[in-house]
Amino acid sequence: MSKNRDTGSCCSSDSEMNTANFIPMADLDKKRSPPEISETTSVITSSERFGHFLARCGVKREEHIVSPGIYKLGNPTSDSPVLVSANYTLSFDALRSSLAGIDCYILVIDTKGINVWCAAGKGTFGTDEIVYRIRWSGLDKIVKHRNIILPQLGAPGVSAYDVKRMSGFKVEYGPVRAEDLQQYLKTHTATAEMRRVRFTFKDRLVLTPVELVHVIKPTLIAAIVLYLLAGPFGAFIVVVTAFAGTILFPALLPFIPTHDFSTKGLILGGIVSLPFAVFLATTSTISSAMSPLENVLTALATFLIPTAVVAYIALNFTGCTTYTSRAGVKKEIFRYVPFMAFMGGMGLLFLIILGISLLEVI
Amino acid sequence: MFDSYIENTLQYYPEKCINCLMCIQVCPHVVFTEGKEHVELKKPASCMECGACAGNCPVQAIEVESGVGCAWAMIRAALRGEDMDSDASCCGEDGGCC
Ligand code: SF4
Ligand code: SF4
Numbered sequence: 369m370s371k372n373r374d375t376g377s378c379c380s381s382d383s384e385m386n387t388a389n390f391i392p393m394a395d396l397d398k399k400r401s402p403p404e405i406s407e408t409t410s411v412i413t414s415s416e417r418f419g420h421f422l423a424r425c426g427v428k429r430e431e432h433i434v435s436p437g438i439y440k441l442g443n444p445t446s447d448s449p450v451l452v453s454a455n456y457t458l459s460f461d462a463l464r465s466s467l468a469g470i471d472c473y474i475l476v477i478d479t480k481g482i483n484v485w486c487a488a489g490k491g492t493f494g495t496d497e498i499v500y501r502i503r504w505s506g507l508d509k510i511v512k513h514r515n516i517i518l519p520q521l522g523a524p525g526v527s528a529y530d531v532k533r534m535s536g537f538k539v540e541y542g543p544v545r546a547e548d549l550q551q552y553l554k555t556h557t558a559t560a561e562m563r564r565v566r567f568t569f570k571d572r573l574v575l576t577p578v579e580l581v582h583v584i585k586p587t588l589i590a591a592i593v594l595y596l597l598a599g600p601f602g603a604f605i606v607v608v609t610a611f612a613g614t615i616l617f618p619a620l621l622p623f624i625p626t627h628d629f630s631t632k633g634l635i636l637g638g639i640v641s642l643p644f645a646v647f648l649a650t651t652s653t654i655s656s657a658m659s660p661l662e663n664v665l666t667a668l669a670t671f672l673i674p675t676a677v678v679a680y681i682a683l684n685f686t687g688c689t690t691y692t693s694r695a696g697v698k699k700e701i702f703r704y705v706p707f708m709a710f711m712g713g714m715g716l717l718f719l720i721i722l723g724i725s726l727l728e729v730i
Numbered sequence: 731m732f733d734s735y736i737e738n739t740l741q742y743y744p745e746k747c748i749n750c751l752m753c754i755q756v757c758p759h760v761v762f763t764e765g766k767e768h769v770e771l772k773k774p775a776s777c778m779e780c781g782a783c784a785g786n787c788p789v790q791a792i793e794v795e796s797g798v799g800c801a802w803a804m805i806r807a808a809l810r811g812e813d814m815d816s817d818a819s820c821c822g823e824d825g826g827c828c
Contacts (some may be wrong), residue, residue, distance in 0.1 A: 489780070489798045523756035523782035524796060541755050558755070565758035627733040629801075687800025691759060693779040694797035694804075696735035701801055701808075703732060 402506030408439040410468040412461055423458055425577045432457040433481035438505040439464075442471035446512045449553060451542070452498060452522070454479040454487050463519075466546040470553065473510065477501045485690075488525035495527050499534045508536070517542045520563060565690045572618040575688050579614035583681065597723075605644055609674040612640040613681030621685075629692070630704035633682025637675035645671035658726070665722040672715030676708040683708075739795040740777045744768045746791035753783035753792060 412420075423432040434455045441464055450473045453463045460476060477497050479487035487493035502508070502516070518526060520541045528539035543552045543562035552558050587610040594602030617624075617636055624632040649667035652658035658666075683700060686692040740761070747768035754762050754769060759776040762769045762783065768791075781796025 488782075520756060520758065523786055524780040525785075527785045528752065529786070529788045544758060560760060563755065563758065564760055627735060631732065684802045684805075687798060687802050689799075691776070691778045692799035693735060693738045693777060694795070694799045695738040695779060697799040697801050698804060699734035701804060703734065705805070 402504070402509070403437050405473075405510070406435075406437055406439045408441055408464055408474065410441060410464050410466075410470075412465050416457075416461060420458055420461065423456075424574055426581050434460045434476050436476050436478040436501065438507070438510065439474040439476060440472075441467055441474060442469070444471040444473050446510065448472045448511065449517055450475055450507065450511055450515070451517045451549075452477060452519070454482065454484045454493055454522075456481050456483045456487075459483045459519075462546045463549075466549050470550065473507075475501055475505060475507065475516065484519050485521040488522045491525050493522045494525035495530045495534070498526065498531055498539075502535045502537055514538055515540055519546075520544045520558070521565070567621075567690045569619065571690075572621060576615045576618050579618065579681075579685070579688075580610070583610050583614055605641070605670060605674060608640060608644075609637075609677050612636060612674070613678040616640070617678065617682050618685060618688075621689075628700050628704070629686050630679050630683045630700050630708070633679030634675060634704075634708075636682065637678030638671070640678065641671050641674040644674075662722055662725055665718045665725075669715040669718040669722065672711045672718070676712035676715065679704065679708050679711075736775050738774070738777050738779055739793075740771075740774055740779065741793040742771045742774075743791050743793075744771075746789050747787075748789055748791075750788060752786045752788065756782035756786050758782070 419432065434453075434457055436455050448471050451463060451467075452475045453460050455476050455478055460474070463474060477493065478501070479492045479497070482490070482492060484493055498516075498518075507516075508514075514537050516531075516537050517540045521544055523541055526539065528541075531537060531539050540556060541558075542549060543558045544565055545562070548558065548562045552562065587606060591603040591606040594606055613633070617633060620636065621632070624635055626632055626635065645667040648670050649663055652663060683697075683704065686697045686700070742762075745768075749765075749768050751764065751769065754760075754764065758780065759773070759778060761771065761773050761777045763772040764770070777794070778799060779794050779796050781794055784790075784792045784794045784796065
């Protein structure tokens with residue numbers, strides 16, 4: 369993962385805190401002294417790295433928060449640049465670690481521990497919070513200039529001209545990735561490439577642990593149920609399905625033909641479950657006395673259900689990507705979810721018929 | 731095969747544009763490019779409806795219904811009988827999609 373892709377792990381906080389989007393402008397009493405400037409470095413320690421790993425896996429969500437405030441990196445003066453960051457550990461650490469050797473201030477705003485990209489989508493990385501933090505920190509006393517540099521990915525939540533109007537500070541949008549910051553700071557212009565969001569193999573791969581964690585419970589339940597009903601082979605198919613949807617799909621995303629996520633998922637799910645279906649169509653696995661028709665029913669169910677499940681997981685990956693529009697996703701939902709439900713329903717029906725006919729044999 | 735992402739809600743009114751280039755700076759998908767009198771809407775189908783350009787255009791020359799393209803949040807809203815276009819957001823909710 370490019371170390372600063374904020375899009376990396378998009379959900380990282382506690383749901384109750386997120387709803388509170390209230391900005392207490394009122395407590396900005398003129399006489400109140402501004403918060404102290406904290407110090408930070410560009411070095412990431414190994415325990416912080418371990419924290420990043422936990423954050424990516426969605427573990428201990430509440431702990432990946434940086435206190436909002438103004439931080440100094442190196443020995444900044446009143447002419448040094450001011451960079452704005454979200455108070456999510458991964459965002460803040462990506463920023464400071466890419467600023468080695470630069471003297472600057474970092475203004476950490478309160479995004480409830482959510483990364484820049486997602487917080488901008490929700491509006492917590494937004495105009496009001498930025499204006500509030502500028503006043504709260506007394507930034508106009510700390511620096512002489514009137515510029516702040518925001519990560520470009522924060523732009524959906526911010527109106528540069530409103531920030532200027534309300535605080536006097538001019539917003540400059542830096543590059544998408546913190547790793548380009550050193551280059552950007554030389555000229556204060558970003559190349560088109562620095563402005564483009566990528567979604568690389570690594571970017572997709574770091575999302576897979578969280579994806580896997582999300583499906584772990586239903587996977588285990590389904591695996592146990594199928595193990596009891598159909599033996600280890602059934603449980604194995606469940607695990608393969610979960611693996612295909614949460615790891616293979618993100619990894620192979622751009623290589624699967626078609627554009628829609630659902631059709632990509634159907635293709636991948638079909639390819640993954642086909643070998644099992646073929647095997648089951650020709651072998652009697654559950655009981656040795658199975659008729660050819662029962663074998664075919666098993667095979668059909670084994671093809672239909674995993675394919676539908678993988679397609680559904682695939683569709684749900686849209687929220688994690690960096691390019692799906694809401695209009696497009698909505699179209700996908702209406703177009704394909706009924707079809708997936710039909711496939712899954714047929715598969716279950718076949719299983720029930722199979723169960724009844726097997727019971728009759730016994 | 732279908733492509734659900736060709737159409738979206740992005741609207742551009744070039745006659746209002748004052749060529750400040752802000753939209754080019756904020757767009758993560760290079761949807762706008764520089765033009766002579768005003769910016770050109772180059773790749774509308776790449777737009778992900780993030781809303782950055784519309785929110786930062788000083789003269790409202792761009793309109794877009796911004797929202798997060800997250801199926802998980804939309805399906806959940808639909809199942810709960812809420813409006814799919816409401817502020818359903820996947821990020822940060824417990825067990826969110828990403
Ligand atoms: S809404 Fe976002 S992706 Fe679409 S054109 Fe505007 S800035 Fe680009
Ligand atoms: S931000 Fe608005 S005014 Fe500025 S170039 Fe883009 S469309 Fe034109």
